[in-house]
Structures are given as C-alpha cells and as structure tokens.
Amino acid sequence: MDDNLEQPNAEAKPLLGNEAEEEDQSSGDDDEGPDWTKLMPASSRPIIPKRGDKEFEPLKQGGSGLQQHILLRSRNAMFEALRATRTISNKTVSYGTWHPTLARVSVAVPRGTSMNNVGHTVPREMVMPDGTMKTQKRLELLPEEGVYLIERGSLMCWKEYTIEYPNDGTFESVTGIPMTVQQAYTEMIGTEDLTMDRYQVYAYLKRLGYSVTRSKPPNAFYPVAGLYPPSMSALSSSYILQRIFSTFSSWISGIFSPLFSRAFDWWRPLRINRWLRSEKNHSFMFRSLRFIPSGHKVPIHSHTETTSPYEPFFNLYKPPTPFKKSAPPPPDYQMVVVNARTTPMPSLSELTAIYDNAPELPLPLPRVRNPSQIQGVSYKKNAAGANIPLESRTTKETITPSMTIGAANGLMPSWFSSRTSAPSKQNERRVNPFAVLRQGTKTAIVATVDAGTINIFRFAQGAFETGPWY
Structure with missing residues (x-):
C-alpha cells in the first residue's frame, strides 16, 4: 500500500477552450523557470573567456572552409606587409661617405633629429675645387653610428672611391659607390674595436632612447664626458x-x-x-x-694580468638627461660589453677596477608615509611625495619673531646656542639599512651577448661593514 502511494499517479486535467488558447499564446520560457546560471560569478562559470579578436579556434569537428579562408587571408596580408618597399622622406635623410682608411663616415648633408646626439666634429684637410688643400671641420660618425643610421634608413652612404678616370667626357665625375646595409655590416664592423656584440648592444640601447658614447675617446677630437664629482675618500x-x-x-x-x-x-x-x-x-x-681589516679600502692582492675584457666601452645617458654632443655631461652609467660564451665571470680585481672609476651612489630616500589628513584642510604634494598643508607653506613664508631670534642665534658661537635642535634630528626618518645594503655604494653594469640575445647585469659594491649589524 505504501509503495502505491510513493509512485506518482496524477493525471493532467483537460483544458477548456479559453485556457487552451492562453496556453498556446504563452511563451515556453516561463514554464522552464529562471536561468540560475546567470547569477553565478564569472570565475565559476565553465566558459573560457574570449579576449581579443579570434580568427580561428579549434573545434571537435574540424575547421570549416570559412576559417581556412580567414587564416589564408591574414597570412597573405602579413606577407604583403613584409614585402612592401621601405620608403623614407627626403627631409630626414642624411648623406655621407665611408672612408675605409679613417674608419669614419663623413656626413656631407646632415638632416633629421637623429643627428642631434651622434657624431663629432673633426678638422680635416680637404681638396678644394681649385686643387688647393684647406683645413675644414666636418661631421664624422663612428662605425657603430654609421651602421645604425644606415640600418634604420636615416643615412644614404657611399664608399670612398680612389680611382681617377680620364677627364675626356666618357666618364662622369664619380665620388663613390653606393653602399648597401650588408656592405656596411661587412666593412664597418670590425674597425675601431667594434665587434658584432658591441654593435648589437649599441643598437638596442639607441632604440630604447639612450644617448650612447664611447668611454675611451678614439681620437683627440672626440668629446670627453664630464668628470664625476669627487667622492668622500677624495675629501x-x-x-x-x-x-x-x-x-x-x-x-x-x-x-x-x-x-x-x-x-x-x-x-x-x-x-x-x-x-x-x-x-x-x-x-x-x-x-x-678587530684584527682582520674589512671594507673596500683594503688593498687586494695585485698580480699581473693581460688586458681585461671587463672595461667600460659605452657611456649611457638617460633620455631625460640634457645631452650636448660637443660637451657631454658625466654619464649616468658606464657599460661593459662581453661575449657570454667566451668570457668568464669577472674576478674581484676586474670588478674593483670598474668600481674605482665609478661614482658613489647617493643614499636611497627614506620611505615617506602619508600623514593623517585633517578634514577641511587642503593638501599639496611636494617633491618627496608627502602631503603638506597649504597653511604650513604660507606659515613658512611669513617672518615671525621666533625666526628673527633663530637668525640672531646663528650669529653667535655654537657653544652659546641652545640645544633645541636635538629633537628635530630625532624626528627625521632614518634610511632603511637593508635598502642601502641592496643598492650598494657603487655599481657596475655588464651587458652579455649570447648568440644575439642581450642580457644586462648589475654588480653592486656592498656596504656591509657600514651597517648597524656589523
């Protein structure tokens, strides 16, 4: 008896005429109930989100003819873009001549903004149209600068030609042979201590916006970077x-x-x-x-070595740094370029030689926390990033009697002054010693090239002996 009650045995009632018409006119979605899947969070939905335009996606039944057509059209568009002829504007193209004997590119017509931070002026003896020799200044490019400008399409270069044709009207006046990018790579790389690794690093830094010069001047007319300020050891x-x-x-x-x-x-x-x-x-x-000396002022063991590959080759200037190629300022960084497959790790003496010519880094700024703001007071951001009320700024600009007394105390000897300045020093935030240890006192930047792959490493001269833990 109980089993019969558990089984459903309800029968549908027959619909009348009006009820049947209303049933036909009603939508089927109301009978199915609400779609609860729309209320689920986006993270729990079992659907892979589609980001960006998708031209093809794998399906179980295989790709359709439309998808194959879209892929083929995209592939052909890419090939057409790569096959397009490179065009440049005549207003930004410079013209120069490559001199193999000098390993320089003399620029006859400098144009464009690319010439603002490359090249240097050198006085050379030139043959005038009347056959006399006269010394004139001209703009010359180093091999890496010439290859970079030729590769990016900013320089049309000719090779100096020394063959003299008879002036009988058969031949025109030939001043050189046009050079291709392949010929520029072949003839310019390998001169003036320029290797393929160094050129790759140079081109990489130039594309990032850095101004790059040589650390060691190749000739007497090359502009030398300014000197770093003297360190504390010099003072x-x-x-x-x-x-x-x-x-x-x-x-x-x-x-x-x-x-x-x-x-x-x-x-x-x-x-x-x-x-x-x-x-x-x-x-x-x-x-x-202490009976064992510590610190970087202790002389290391000196031994004769061959020419070290870890010598600064490039001077780097950040894009915001004001740069004048005739009088360059002290560089922001000095970079060493080595081959990763043939050069071992730098030794202690090699790193010390780099640190000796590097400037001392300033201490990192202490972490500034935003003070609690007062309601109804307008705040302004200062250079350090802290909020300063405008009332305090106006108060500083107003001369008060206390400031006059402080100025009078400054004229008195130091032993007659009061000790009221001690609490202000206590309120100053100290520099985080771990940030000082992580930054170091001096830095050395090394760029390694491994089959065209460029990696840049930073070596810091630690200051462990100056911390409070030592």
Whole structure:
C-alpha cells in the first residue's frame, strides 16, 4: 500500500477552450523557470573567456572552409606587409661617405633629429675645387653610428672611391659607390674595436632612447664626458679637519652651554671630557677589537694580468638627461660589453677596477608615509611625495619673531646656542639599512651577448661593514 502511494499517479486535467488558447499564446520560457546560471560569478562559470579578436579556434569537428579562408587571408596580408618597399622622406635623410682608411663616415648633408646626439666634429684637410688643400671641420660618425643610421634608413652612404678616370667626357665625375646595409655590416664592423656584440648592444640601447658614447675617446677630437664629482675618500683631508673642529666646538659647548642655558643645575658636576664620548660606545669598542681589516679600502692582492675584457666601452645617458654632443655631461652609467660564451665571470680585481672609476651612489630616500589628513584642510604634494598643508607653506613664508631670534642665534658661537635642535634630528626618518645594503655604494653594469640575445647585469659594491649589524 505504501509503495502505491510513493509512485506518482496524477493525471493532467483537460483544458477548456479559453485556457487552451492562453496556453498556446504563452511563451515556453516561463514554464522552464529562471536561468540560475546567470547569477553565478564569472570565475565559476565553465566558459573560457574570449579576449581579443579570434580568427580561428579549434573545434571537435574540424575547421570549416570559412576559417581556412580567414587564416589564408591574414597570412597573405602579413606577407604583403613584409614585402612592401621601405620608403623614407627626403627631409630626414642624411648623406655621407665611408672612408675605409679613417674608419669614419663623413656626413656631407646632415638632416633629421637623429643627428642631434651622434657624431663629432673633426678638422680635416680637404681638396678644394681649385686643387688647393684647406683645413675644414666636418661631421664624422663612428662605425657603430654609421651602421645604425644606415640600418634604420636615416643615412644614404657611399664608399670612398680612389680611382681617377680620364677627364675626356666618357666618364662622369664619380665620388663613390653606393653602399648597401650588408656592405656596411661587412666593412664597418670590425674597425675601431667594434665587434658584432658591441654593435648589437649599441643598437638596442639607441632604440630604447639612450644617448650612447664611447668611454675611451678614439681620437683627440672626440668629446670627453664630464668628470664625476669627487667622492668622500677624495675629501678625506677636509673631513678630518671638520671632525677636529666639530670635536673642539662640542667640547667648548659642553663647558659654556650650562652657564647660559635656562635650566641650569649648579649641583650637577661639570664634565670636561665630552670629546671622549664618541669612544665610549659599543661600535667604537668593536672596531678597536678587530684584527682582520674589512671594507673596500683594503688593498687586494695585485698580480699581473693581460688586458681585461671587463672595461667600460659605452657611456649611457638617460633620455631625460640634457645631452650636448660637443660637451657631454658625466654619464649616468658606464657599460661593459662581453661575449657570454667566451668570457668568464669577472674576478674581484676586474670588478674593483670598474668600481674605482665609478661614482658613489647617493643614499636611497627614506620611505615617506602619508600623514593623517585633517578634514577641511587642503593638501599639496611636494617633491618627496608627502602631503603638506597649504597653511604650513604660507606659515613658512611669513617672518615671525621666533625666526628673527633663530637668525640672531646663528650669529653667535655654537657653544652659546641652545640645544633645541636635538629633537628635530630625532624626528627625521632614518634610511632603511637593508635598502642601502641592496643598492650598494657603487655599481657596475655588464651587458652579455649570447648568440644575439642581450642580457644586462648589475654588480653592486656592498656596504656591509657600514651597517648597524656589523
């Protein structure tokens, strides 16, 4: 009996005439119920999203004739684009002559913006139309500059021709032979210490927007980059004198400042050994106990070596850096170019030689946190990225009596001044020592070329002995 009740036995009632017409006019979607799959999140839907235009997608039954037609049309369009003739504008094309004896390209007609940061001016003796010799200045390009401009279509180059034809009207005045890109690669690469690896790195950097020059001038007329500012090691003598004066000033200040300060305690004993306080901390004691020297100032073992491949070859200037090719500023970087398959890793002496000519890097800026903003106060971004209220900026521009007193105190000796400047130093944010350790004091950039693949590495001179953990 229970089994009979579990089985459904309901029968559909016969519809009347009006109800049958309404059933026919109603849509079938209402009977199926709501589509709950539309409410599912996009991440849980079992459908692969289609991003971008798809000309073909694999199907189980195979590709159709329309898909094959679309693929063939796209392939033919690509081939037609690659087969198109390269055209250049006459307003941006320069004309020059390749001189194999000089390994230079003399530019007769410089045009376009590509000539703004390449080439250098050299005085040469030239034959005038009347047959006399006269010294004139002309623009010359190095081999890597000539190949790069020829390859990108900015320079039409001819090779210097020395054969003299008889002036009988049979031959015209021939000044050179037009050079192709293949001929420029063959004749220019291999001269003036230019290898294929170095040219690939040069072209790669130029396409990125860098201004690239030689680290070592190839001749006396090549412009030399400006010198780096002197480091702290070069100013060691002035630094020692500064320490002596600061020690003497602090000693005198320790004697006379209690006499002129407001909160003076007559029962406090007078200390005259303030200048020895720097020798009573833990860092000085640990430095005194070291018997193994540390740091990069310790000379390394010197031994005779052959010419090192790790010598800076290019000077790099960032695109925002103001660059003048007649008087280039100090480079932003100096790059070494080596072959990855034939050159081993640099040794300690080779890296030290690069670091000796590199400038000291400035300390990384401390991390600036945005202060809590006050409602109703307008804020402005400063150069460091911190929010500064406009009221504080206007307050700084207004002269107050406290500023006048501070200016008068600046005219007095340092030992008569109050010690109110100590809290401001405590509020300054310290530089993260791990950021200093990661950046290093000096850097060396090495570009390796492995069968046309360029990889750029950075070697940093660590400053582990200057950190608080040492």
